[in-house]
Amino acid sequence: MNASTGALRRLLAPLAAALLLTAACSTSSRDSTVVRFWAMGREGEVVAQLLPEFERAHPGVRVDVQQLPWTAAHEKLLTAFAGDSTPDVCQLGNTWIPEFVAIRAIQELDTHIAASPVIQPGDYFAGIWDTNRIDEKLYGIPWYVDTRLLFYRRDLLAQSGFSAPPASWTEWTQALSAVKEHVGPDRYSILLPLNEFEPLLALALQQDEPLLRDGDRWGNFESAGFRRALSFYLAMFRHGWAPPLTNAAISNVWDEFGRGYFSFYISGPWSIGEFKRRLPSKEQAAWMTAPLPGPHGPGASIAGGSSLVVFRASRNAAAAWQLVEYLSRPDVQRRFYELTGDLPPRRAAWADGALAADDYARAFRDQLERAKPAPKVPEWERIATEIRNVGERAVHGELSVDEAAKELDARADRILEKRRWLLARGDKH
Amino acid sequence: MRSRRAAWWFVAPAILVIAVFFFLPVLAGFAMGLTDFDIYALSDLTNLRFVGLRNYLRLLETPLFWQAFGNTLYFVVVGVPLSIAASLGAALLLNSPLARFKSLFRTALFAPVVTTLVAVAVIWRYLFNTRYGFLNYALGQIGIAPIDWLGDPHWAMPAIILFAAWKNFGYNMIIFLAGLQAIPVELYEAARIDGASRWRQLRFVTLPMLSPVMMLVSILTIAGYFQLFAEPYVMTQGGPLQSTVSVLYFMYEEGFKWWNLGSASAVAFLLFLVIFAVTALQLRHAPRLGAA
Numbered sequence: 001m002n003a004s005t006g007a008l009r010r011l012l013a014p015l016a017a018a019l020l021l022t023a024a025c026s027t028s029s030r031d032s033t034v035v036r037f038w039a040m041g042r043e044g045e046v047v048a049q050l051l052p053e054f055e056r057a058h059p060g061v062r063v064d065v066q067q068l069p070w071t072a073a074h075e076k077l078l079t080a081f082a083g084d085s086t087p088d089v090c091q092l093g094n095t096w097i098p099e100f101v102a103i104r105a106i107q108e109l110d111t112h113i114a115a116s117p118v119i120q121p122g123d124y125f126a127g128i129w130d131t132n133r134i135d136e137k138l139y140g141i142p143w144y145v146d147t148r149l150l151f152y153r154r155d156l157l158a159q160s161g162f163s164a165p166p167a168s169w170t171e172w173t174q175a176l177s178a179v180k181e182h183v184g185p186d187r188y189s190i191l192l193p194l195n196e197f198e199p200l201l202a203l204a205l206q207q208d209e210p211l212l213r214d215g216d217r218w219g220n221f222e223s224a225g226f227r228r229a230l231s232f233y234l235a236m237f238r239h240g241w242a243p244p245l246t247n248a249a250i251s252n253v254w255d256e257f258g259r260g261y262f263s264f265y266i267s268g269p270w271s272i273g274e275f276k277r278r279l280p281s282k283e284q285a286a287w288m289t290a291p292l293p294g295p296h297g298p299g300a301s302i303a304g305g306s307s308l309v310v311f312r313a314s315r316n317a318a319a320a321w322q323l324v325e326y327l328s329r330p331d332v333q334r335r336f337y338e339l340t341g342d343l344p345p346r347r348a349a350w351a352d353g354a355l356a357a358d359d360y361a362r363a364f365r366d367q368l369e370r371a372k373p374a375p376k377v378p379e380w381e382r383i384a385t386e387i388r389n390v391g392e393r394a395v396h397g398e399l400s401v402d403e404a405a406k407e408l409d410a411r412a413d414r415i416l417e418k419r420r421w422l423l424a425r426g427d428k429h
Numbered sequence: 430m431r432s433r434r435a436a437w438w439f440v441a442p443a444i445l446v447i448a449v450f451f452f453l454p455v456l457a458g459f460a461m462g463l464t465d466f467d468i469y470a471l472s473d474l475t476n477l478r479f480v481g482l483r484n485y486l487r488l489l490e491t492p493l494f495w496q497a498f499g500n501t502l503y504f505v506v507v508g509v510p511l512s513i514a515a516s517l518g519a520a521l522l523l524n525s526p527l528a529r530f531k532s533l534f535r536t537a538l539f540a541p542v543v544t545t546l547v548a549v550a551v552i553w554r555y556l557f558n559t560r561y562g563f564l565n566y567a568l569g570q571i572g573i574a575p576i577d578w579l580g581d582p583h584w585a586m587p588a589i590i591l592f593a594a595w596k597n598f599g600y601n602m603i604i605f606l607a608g609l610q611a612i613p614v615e616l617y618e619a620a621r622i623d624g625a626s627r628w629r630q631l632r633f634v635t636l637p638m639l640s641p642v643m644m645l646v647s648i649l650t651i652a653g654y655f656q657l658f659a660e661p662y663v664m665t666q667g668g669p670l671q672s673t674v675s676v677l678y679f680m681y682e683e684g685f686k687w688w689n690l691g692s693a694s695a696v697a698f699l700l701f702l703v704i705f706a707v708t709a710l711q712l713r714h715a716p717r718l719g720a721a
Contacts (some may be wrong), residue, residue, distance in 0.1 A: 074686075075685055078468065099468060103468055103471060103472030104472055104473075195668060246579075249558075249559055249579060378468060389671065392668075392669070393670060396582070418465065422476065
């Protein structure tokens, strides 16, 4: 009995202390504006280091950073919206923006931007900027960018007879085939993890046809463009250049890249940091990055990343906007890059500093000029998951290219049913 | 009359709690299953449509739902007997008068039940690894080619079953152990005097005496196994080729990933009906089983 009350007291003591502390905080902050800022994952961990300077420059404004894990972020934001407890500013994956616009959770920023001395739309990579624009209105300011391109093994490529990375699909095909011949039956030319939709999506975005049609009401996967991308993707498996594996089956992608289990890998900026950290120094010269090859020369890739958004329900919208402006300054973005390895969305931030000198980042700078947004509908993430599912079935030989395209259209049309209903109802009004 | 009213007052708190925390949520869930509640409706209730039973009809047309249902049935049909057999075997071994260090083994065999699923799943993923995993190493020693446990659609579910059986058998083992210890020693004495072999003692004394416990264990295990979720969520995320998507995993994705709460509620209700039907069937056959 005694022991348990002791345990209870031990549990309660910190709780009481925390209550006292929050009470103290709320009294001390009564005279200052508190901007509630939610950030995810690694960004949430380090962004606090950038904030003292902001608070010094804006006396009377305090930023309260709340860190969310990526896996729970989407659910938490929607729950916060349902419960009227959204933050002032939030980091939002740019594929989520259409959804938060649809539920009218976030503010339009056009008037702020027009008046801003800091944020110059022309300085941002166009494809990235475009992901934040819904129906000609802007809802988010890109914070960092993320696109997919080729990581490759220079040495293995050289041994297979190629001194430069491929720039077009034709050259890529030759390189894939030559590398496979060189490495033999137990190793592969390229890794396209089956649990990711991004490689196939990047190839599909290189085509001229959009992925959805008629104002994003219907799937457009039976178009010649998507079928061309899918055929190219599937051919890499049919020829044995890519292993039909998920990331879960490869316990450590970095080690396997170091061992030469595959020579090409389509991945994003975080892999630069991982490869630098995890591969031994003697192997560092052996790998490099290259823009994603397109059907006829360097091609487009996905415009991903996160934006900063201001919620409609924010009571401190002015201070919240000041925070967005501060985090968008090129010098702050350079520091943010040094802390996280996240690539800045502004050309000015790339102009000097550690980033300009980084050989591995150079291909990203080039690729970002050709980044293309995925369709901007709230349902997109679900459709992208179906691209992955159907793509995986096609890789396993269960569907042909035409069957897979037809199946994808059917699934996309079903997912978009409510959107069509809403749009039709909106037209009547 | 007064005593009847008094009785109602006595049960009222319990009824109230059950009504608020069971019947009300079930009814609300059923009602939500009749609408197309999604993120659009979350922002504006005029975007909510009453769809009647269309969610159910659409589910019955969705191949992935049927696949999830088939996967779950596979898991139940193979996993439950395997898990109960392992529990019973372990309990019989522990109950044997020959067994040494009983409490040590009892603790060790029960340990998986109380470990954190996520932590042991990480370890099992290493055991299942195609190229470096212990399981394939052991199979290699007896000349069996490596199996891509979590990457091959045919092997992913067996791998999940193996993992789940290992994780859960300790719980039923403890229940069986209690049941075994409650069997009077005299019965075994009488059987021995009649010249019954060990096997016949097991067949005609132990198992019939255990049948009420067996009934309880199988009902609990079947109901639990139908609700397969955490194992595929941690180990495979439903893949490869959606071969480990269970009904509950499907519901989770519908509801919390895609925010289609209407259709997720319909899934939950269908699963409830299935578990209810299976349990009712078991209970109907229970007396016969007890009489055997």
